[in-house]
Amino acid sequence: MISLTEENYLKALIYLSSLAPGIEEKKDVGTSELASYLKLKSSTVNEMLKRLKEKNLINHEKYKKITLTHSGERNGLKIIRKHRLWETFLFTKLDFDWIEIHEVAEQLEHIKSEKLVEKIDRLLGYPNFDPHGDPIPDKHGKIPQRITKSLSAVNKGEKCIVLAVSDTSKDFLNYLEDLDISIKTEIFVIDKIAFDQSIKIKIRQEQFSLSRKVADNLLVGDKFN
Amino acid sequence: MISLTEENYLKALIYLSSLAPGIEEKKDVGTSELASYLKLKSSTVNEMLKRLKEKNLINHEKYKKITLTHSGERNGLKIIRKHRLWETFLFTKLDFDWIEIHEVAEQLEHIKSEKLVEKIDRLLGYPNFDPHGDPIPDKHGKIPQRITKSLSAVNKGEKCIVLAVSDTSKDFLNYLEDLDISIKTEIFVIDKIAFDQSIKIKIRQEQFSLSRKVADNLLVGDKFN
DNA sequence: TATAATAGTTAGTATTGCCTAACAAAGTAA
DNA sequence: TTACTTTGTTAGGCAATACTAACTATTATA
Ligand SMILES: [Mn+2]
Ligand SMILES: [Mn+2]
Ligand SMILES: [Mn+2]
Ligand SMILES: [Mn+2]
Numbered sequence: 001m002i003s004l005t006e007e008n009y010l011k012a013l014i015y016l017s018s019l020a021p022g023i024e025e026k027k028d029v030g031t032s033e034l035a036s037y038l039k040l041k042s043s044t045v046n047e048m049l050k051r052l053k054e055k056n057l058i059n060h061e062k063y064k065k066i067t068l069t070h071s072g073e074r075n076g077l078k079i080i081r082k083h084r085l086w087e088t089f090l091f092t093k094l095d096f097d098w099i100e101i102h103e104v105a106e107q108l109e110h111i112k113s114e115k116l117v118e119k120i121d122r123l124l125g126y127p128n129f130d131p132h133g134d135p136i137p138d139k140h141g142k143i144p145q146r147i148t149k150s151l152s153a154v155n156k157g158e159k160c161i162v163l164a165v166s167d168t169s170k171d172f173l174n175y176l177e178d179l180d181i182s183i184k185t186e187i188f189v190i191d192k193i194a195f196d197q198s199i200k201i202k203i204r205q206e207q208f209s210l211s212r213k214v215a216d217n218l219l220v221g222d223k224f225n
Numbered sequence: 226m227i228s229l230t231e232e233n234y235l236k237a238l239i240y241l242s243s244l245a246p247g248i249e250e251k252k253d254v255g256t257s258e259l260a261s262y263l264k265l266k267s268s269t270v271n272e273m274l275k276r277l278k279e280k281n282l283i284n285h286e287k288y289k290k291i292t293l294t295h296s297g298e299r300n301g302l303k304i305i306r307k308h309r310l311w312e313t314f315l316f317t318k319l320d321f322d323w324i325e326i327h328e329v330a331e332q333l334e335h336i337k338s339e340k341l342v343e344k345i346d347r348l349l350g351y352p353n354f355d356p357h358g359d360p361i362p363d364k365h366g367k368i369p370q371r372i373t374k375s376l377s378a379v380n381k382g383e384k385c386i387v388l389a390v391s392d393t394s395k396d397f398l399n400y401l402e403d404l405d406i407s408i409k410t411e412i413f414v415i416d417k418i419a420f421d422q423s424i425k426i427k428i429r430q431e432q433f434s435l436s437r438k439v440a441d442n443l444l445v446g447d448k449f450n
Numbered sequence: 451t452a453t454a455a456t457a458g459t460t461a462g463t464a465t466t467g468c469c470t471a472a473c474a475a476a477g478t479a480a
Numbered sequence: 481t482t483a484c485t486t487t488g489t490t491a492g493g494c495a496a497t498a499c500t501a502a503c504t505a506t507t508a509t510a
Contacts, residue, residue, distance in 0.1 A: 042457075043461095045458095062459075
C-alpha cells in the first residue's frame with residue numbers, strides 16, 4: 001500500500017523529471033530539488049527516499065540522483081491520471097472555475113478505487129486533456145502528445161482555438177478569466193505587432209491586444225477534440 | 226482543522242448515540258463501546274478523547290460517558306451528509322452497486338471543499354435520502370424524517386415502493402440484489418402467511434415469498450420522492 | 451588545487467495515531 | 481458489603497511524517 005504522502009512524492013518526481021516546463025528529455029532529480037518543490041526540508045525527503053527505495057518505487061544511491069523504477073513511474077502516473085480526470089470532472093460536470101479545480105483534485109487524486117476512476121473516465125467520454133490542456137495518461141500509463149503550438153506561432157489572419165495553457169499559475173488563470181478566455185475559446189489573429197511582439201486579436205466580436213508573454217502561454221490548435 | 230481520524234470518531238459518536246438501529250432518544254456513549262465500534266483499543270480511544278475534548282468537540286469527564294458538543298455534532302453531521310451525498314452520487318450518476326458505494330464514500334466523505342458538497346448536492350437534485358434510504362442531513366445539519374414503515378406492515382392486496390433498508394449488511398444487500406429488489410422497486414403484497422409470518426409478493430409480474438425478517442428490513446412508502 | 455558554496459545525510463526531537471501491559475474505578479452479584 | 485467483572489486510564493513503545501542542528505560529500509570557483 002502506497003500512502004498519500006508517498007503518492008505525492010512519486011507525482012513530484014515525475015513532474016520534476018519529465019513534466020516540468022522546459023524539460024525535453026528525462027532528467028534525474030536531486031534531494032534538495034525535490035524538497036524545495038514539496039516545500040519540505042531535505043532531511044525529511046531523505047528519510048522518505050529510504051522508504052520509497054525499500055518499497056522499490058525509486059532507485060537511489062547515497063549522494064546520487066533519484067530515478068523512478070518502473071513501478072514508481074506506473075504508480076505516479078496513476079495519480080496524475082486521477083488528478084487530471086478529477087479536474088476535468090470538476091470543470092465540465094460541476095462548473096468549477098479553472099482556478100479552483102486543482103486544489104480539490106489534489107485531494108480527490110488519492111481516493112483508492114480503480115472502478116471509480118474508470119467510471120469517471122467513461123462519464124467524461126475518455127478525455128485526452130484536462131481543463132488546463134495537460135495530457136491525461138490512459139489506464140496503461142500512456143500519455144497523449146502534449147500540445148505545443150502557442151498563440152504566438154499563429155499567423156496574422158488565421159484563427160485558432162485555445163486548447164491549453166503552459167502556465168497554470170493563479171495569476172495567469174485569473175487574468176484569462178478576466179479576458180474571458182478559456183479552453184475552447186476561438187481566437188482570430190488580426191495583427192502581429194513587430195515592435196513589442198504583442199498581437200491584436202478578436203474574440204467573440206471583441207477586439208483587444210495580448211502581450212507576447214500571454215500569447216506564449218496560450219496553446220492552441222485548429223479544432224477541439 | 227479536524228483530521229480524517231477525528232472526523233471518523235465524531236461520525237461514530239453520532240452513530241452510536243443516536244443513529245444506530247433501535248435507538249429512540251439520544252444515548253451517552255462509553256469509551257469501550259466506541260473502541261469496539263471503531264475496532265480500536267480503548268487506550269487508543271481514550272487518548273483521542275483527550276484531543277477531541279481539547280478541541281471542544283466532545284464533553285468528557287474521567288470515567289464518565291462521552292457526549293458531543295454542539296460543534297462536535299455539527300462537524301460529525303457534515304461528514305454524514307457528505308458520506309450519504311457521495312453514496313447517492315456513486316449510485317445514481319456512476320451506476321455503482323448498492324454494495325460498493327459505502328466503501329468508496331468512506332473515503333470521499335473526507336474531501337474538504339464546501340463548494341464540492343454543494344455542487345454534488347445540486348447535481349443530485351437535493352436528495353433527502355441516500356440509496357440505502359438513510360436521511361441526508363441538509364447543510365444546516367437538519368435531518369429529514371426517517372422512513373419507518375416496513376414491508377411487514379403493508380396489508381394484503383396493497384402495493385408499495387421500496388424506499389430504504391433498515392439493515393445495510395453485505396449479506397442482506399447481496400440477497401436483495403439476487404432478488405432484484407432495490408430502491409424504487411414496486412412490491413405488491415399478494416398474501417400474508419400467518420403461520421410463519423412470511424409474505425407472498427409480486428414484483429414485475431414475478432411472484433415469490435419473503436421471510437418475516439426480510440420484510441421487516443425493507444422500508445416502504447406509497448411513492449418515491 | 452585549495453577553498454567556498456551547494457547538496458545530501460545523520461542524529462535527535464515532536465506529533466499523530468495506534469499498540470500492549472498494568473492498574474484503577476465503577477458496576478454487579480453473591 | 482465484599483468479591484468479581486467490566487470499563488476506563490496510564491505508562492511505555494512503535495511507525496509515519498515532519499522539523500532543526502550538525503556533519504559529510506560533491507561541485508564550483510578563485
Ligand atoms: Mn492540477
Ligand atoms: Mn496530492
Ligand atoms: Mn454508507
Ligand atoms: Mn471515513
